[in-house]
Amino acid sequence: MTLDWLHHRGHPFTLTVWHSARKGHRVTPEAKARQYIDERLQQAGWVIQDMKEFNLSAGVGVAIREYPTDSGPADYVLFVGREAVGVIEAKKDTAGENLTATESQTERYAASSLKWRKDDTPLRFLFEATGQVIRFTDNADPLPRSRELFHFFKPETLQGWLRQAQTLRRRLAEQMPALPTSKLRDCQISAVTGLEKSLAQNKPRALVHMATGAGKTFTAITAVYRLLKFAGAKRILFLVDTRNLGKQAHQEFMAYTPPDDHRKFTELYAVQQLASPNIDPHAQVCISTIQRMYAILSGEPIDESAEDMSLNEVQQTAKQEKFVRYNPAVPVETFDFIVIDECHRSIYNLWKQVLDYFDAKLIGLTATPDKRTYGFFNENIVAEYTYEQSVVDGVNVGYDVWEIETEVTRKGAELKAREWVDHRDRATRKKRWAEVDEDVVYSGKELDRSVVNPSQIRQVIQAMKTAVETQIFPARDNEVPKTLIFAKTDSHADDIINIVREVYSQGNAFCRKVTYSEKDADGVLASFRNDYHPRIAVTVDMIATGTDVKPLEVLLFMRDVRSRGYYEQMKGRGVRSLDADGLKRVSGKADGAKTRFVLIDAVGVEKSLKTESRPLEKKPGVALKDLLQGVAMGSRDDDTVLSLGNRLIRLAKQLDAKAQARIAQASQGIPVAELGKGLISALNPDAIIETALATAKAQGISRSEDTLLPEEIATARAERVAAACEPFDAPQLREEIENARREREQIIDHTNPDTLTFSGFSQQAEAQARATIQQFADTLQQHKDEIAALGFFYQQPYQRRALTFDMLEALHEHLSKPPLMLTSERLWSAYARVQAAQVKGADRKRQLTDLVSLVRFALGLDGELKPFADEVDRRFQAWIFRHNAQRGTSFTPEQTDWLRSMKDHIASSCSISRDDFDYAELADKGGLQKAWGLFGTELDTLMNEMNMELVA
Incomplete structure (x- = not known):
């Protein structure tokens, strides 16, 4: 990190030092x-003084050098209110300075006798600092x-x-009373107690x-209430990624009544x-969006519309990239805790600086964690x-x-060419009638973006109407269940709404749009949730995550989704359970409680992704009678x-007490829901692993989870399934x-057979490719602590990441040697077979750095697998364009x-570093001497930026 780079990025570094360096001093x-330390202390409100001229009345806080x-x-010794309270040990401004090794030196000064100080009690607040890093210890904390x-x-x-009598960390460890459990679900009790145990361990x-639907926000508010009341937290930040989710969270805080007080939380x-x-x-x-907090800390005005777009779908552009800097109005100690509510991938890139600050x-x-999530939260x-x-x-x-x-x-x-068709402006939707200049061939993926085919939309809506009325919900007497349609764009949503109203022969109230462009989006959403109309809502992403609409029974996907986590969130809109009265209130012809929802896939979204949750109904076309007969005859397969x-869990919700009792009598007292x-x-x-371990122990065999034999696991599975089927x-x-x-039950649900594994290759070849991909994923998981390259993506603060060639070589050596034999070529080929649409450059020779792309794709960080060099090329073009614009002049051709x-x-x-100019491709061009002649002192800055x- 050079002085020029720091100054260019607006880093809070002393300008005197920068100017001195520029002048050659x-x-x-x-x-x-x-x-650096002086400037940061002054920004935080400290008065800096030398020993020979100290004046403890100069301010609340005085830092005296030497x-x-x-x-x-x-x-530095820190005085607050004229009393010595802390010490700072300063170390030279060099990258990689190990400050933890300095802690003993800081402790020695803190325990030393200070001249002119009568009290010999060790100083409480200990700091170590360099030009880049500050570390802090509060000696009043437990351990x-x-x-x-x-x-x-x-x-x-x-x-x-x-x-304060005790520190926050000591209060967390010693003052938290037992959790009242009367109004909480078991999963909520587990979450709050588990969190408090973690906080007590610092x-x-x-x-x-x-x-989704298990009450995450209610659980979080319960924890927040206890942290404020019993741990004495000063302030807590509840971080969301859209303004709509912020409104919803605020409403839940206002509605929350704690178990030990009759007043509302907001009272x-x-x-x-x-x-x-x-x-x-x-x-x-x-409560704040992460976008707004990022704007406050980076000093940039916020684009209000940015708070309305989910960060699952929006990536920052180069023009948006700013670094956070110290804001005295919002100091780093503003919040004691930050609750991150479904921010998903937004917290791993530049937005992560909000959390580093x-x-x-x-x-x-979260309801949809991935490997990156587990890594970020230290597992x-x-x-x-x-x-x-x-x-x-x-x-x-x-x-x-x-x-x-x-x-x-x-x-x-x-x-x-020369066909007369409508041409429509995307923004204004104004049409003109004109000829097509040339032949236009478009794929299904281009639909509703560059080309709109109203007949395609009409066919999908008509097919949905027929299926719902005749096969999915035939007993509803043509009453449309509450249905949510996911559209690709706002314009696509308008097209869908018009055709839905036409196909169903209904008016405006029947189908409404719920997007950020809708003036009364909140009102429409409230009606969709609580009133009879609208029956169908169309959205892009406003209610794709987090928004609770319990009566939803049908989700129609007319857009594909690349993010696995985002897709899981979108499906989560339909998972909420609802009792019979609640469902009948908005769907009058519903008979009983909500027992399922139906996902209608019109774009192959189920086939394009590997979803983490799955339908428990694996054989929807098989009659319940046949399933019972199959189990009785010995069918023990998972499906x-x-x-x-x-099916039994669903049936239990529909039966009256008499039917429940008859089944319990026939099953020796086991309720039908418990059977399911x-x-x-x-x-x-x-549980299968636990059974296998218990069996081995009972037989006097020493086993761990890693040493269990496949046949022992299979036997344990068979025993558990046999007992459940008995x-x-x-x-x-x-x-x-x-x-x-x-x-x-009046109907049997009919759906198409599961064809998610078909990708055009033979089943045997695809199975082998899937096994290779799974082995790769398992290896990354099992050896994550040994693979330094993985830490590059989420462990270091954003501005101090470093990925080295040596890291990649170590990872490649581990993967490619026996017994794994997971070479980059083999892995790339496997992904090309299984996920062809998401893989680029399969026919090119692999470079070692392509391993970066493979790891990112396996961890879910990238939705597309492409050669590392292609990504570097793309970023290089953006960087050099931006750099030329900032300079005001372009680089010369040479x-x-x-x-x-x-x-x-x-x-x-x-x-790249200076040493790399000795390698052939750069040495042949004249090496470091030639490069220095072209770029001068700017060379190091350019290398760091690149x-x-x-x-x-």
Whole structure:
């Protein structure tokens, strides 16, 4: 990191030092660090003084340089209210300075006798600092542990901490009372207690994984209430990624009544939904989008529309990239905790700087974690409640998949030159009648973007109408279940709405748009949730995540989704359970509680992704009677067992008390819902492992999870499934269940068979490719602690990441040697077979750096697998264009040619430094001497920028 780079990026570095360096004056690393520390202290409100001229009345906080102690002069001693409270040990400004090794030196100064100080009590606040890093330890904490800070604290903050009887971390460890459990689900109890245990152990990050619909926000508010009341937290940030989710969170805070107080949360604590750069000093909870907080900290005005777009779908452009800097109005100690509510991939890129800035513990809430999520939260999963568990418990409902495919969707179509057609402006939708200039061939993926085919939309809507009325919900007497349609764009949504109203012969109230462009989007959403109309809503992404619409029974996908996590969130709109009264209130012809929802796939979204949750109904076309007979005859495959379990759980919600009692009598007292839960639980992988380990132990065999034999696991599975299936051996039970079904269930759900594995290759070749991909994923998971290259993507603060060629070589060596033999060529070929549409450059020779692309794709960081060099090329073009614009003049042709050669070296080696100019491709052009002649002192700055911009 050079001085020019720091100054160019607006880094808070002392301008005097920068100007001195530019004038050729030698600035020592020690001087750089002191200047940096002085400026940061001053920004935080400290008065900096030398020993010979100290004046403790100059301010609340005074930092005195070279203060004498009986073990030598301390670099800085901090005084608050005229009392010595802390010490700073300054180290030279060199990259990689190991500050943890300096902690003992800081502790020595803190425990030393200070000249003129009567009290010999060790100083409480300990800091170590260089030109780049600050670390801090509070000696009043239990088991004091240092942590990294973005900036020094304000003196008033230390003064406030000194007045408290105990530190926050000690209160978390010693003062949290038992959790009242009467109004909480088991999964919510587990989440709050697990989180508090993690906080008591002073872990900086915690992840709560709870299925959509299980009450994540209610759980989070319960935890927030206890942190404010019992731990004495000063202020908590509730971070969301859209303004709509912020509104919803605010409503839930207003509705929350704690178990030990009859007043609402907002009557006890001030809650601010941030809509300006100013944080209310009296607010104990601040709700903000991550976009707004990023704008406040980077000093840039916010684009209000940015808060309306989910960060699952929006990536920052180069023009948006700004670095956060210290804001005295929002110091780093502003928040004690940050609750990150479904921010998903937004927290791993530039937005991550918001989390790096604050000295706060991070609490993540998600229903759709991936490997990156687990890594970011240090694998500290304090609670885990999956979608499958929520269905078994009746918290959520299962789903079936219905497929719709049209000829144009699959193959596209062609328009011949000189045909007269409508041309429509995307923004204004104004039409003109004109000829086509040339032949236009378009694919299904281009539909509703460059080409609109109204007939294709009409065919899909008509097919959905027919299927819902005749096969999916035939007993509704043509009443349309609450249906949500996902469109590609706002314009596409308008086209769908017009055709829906036409196909269903209905008026405006029947189908409405719920997007950010709709003036009364919140009102339409409230009506969709609570009123009879609208029956059908069309959205792009406003209610794709987080928004609760319990009566939803049909989701129609007319857009594909690349992000696995985002797709899971979109499906989550339909999983909420609802009792009979609640469903009948908005769907009057519904008979009973909501027992499922139906996902209608009109674009192949199920085939294009590997989803983490799955339909428990694996055989929707098989009658319940046949499933019962199959189990009784010995069918023990996963599909049969899961389908029967799901069917019984669904049936239990529909039966009256008399029917329930008859089945329980025939099953020796086991309720029908428990019979279904037993079947699904029998296939729980963790429980199967536990059974196998217990069996081995009982036989006197020493086993661990890693050393269990495949046959031992298979035996444990067979035993568990046999025990769960045993009740169905009784013909009386099977007959009673079938009789109850005939009395109550009027339809059998029909969907197309599961064809998600078909990709055009033979089944054997595809199975081998899938096995290779799974082996790769398993290896990354098992050896993540040994693979330094993985840490590059999410562990380091954004501005200090580094990926080296040596890291990649170590990873490649581990993967390619026996028994794995996972070479880059083999992995790329496997992905090309299984996910051809998402793989580019399969026919090209692999470079070692392509391993970066493979790892990113396997971890879900990239939705497309393409050669690393292609990504470097793309970033290089953007960087050089931006750099030329900032300079006001372009690089010369010779400079540009050299920059391309440096870019090529980065593409093959992940980075570039001065030593690399000895390699052939650069040495042949004249090496470092020639490059220095072309770029001068700017060369190092350019290399640093390219390393960050092209690889990070």
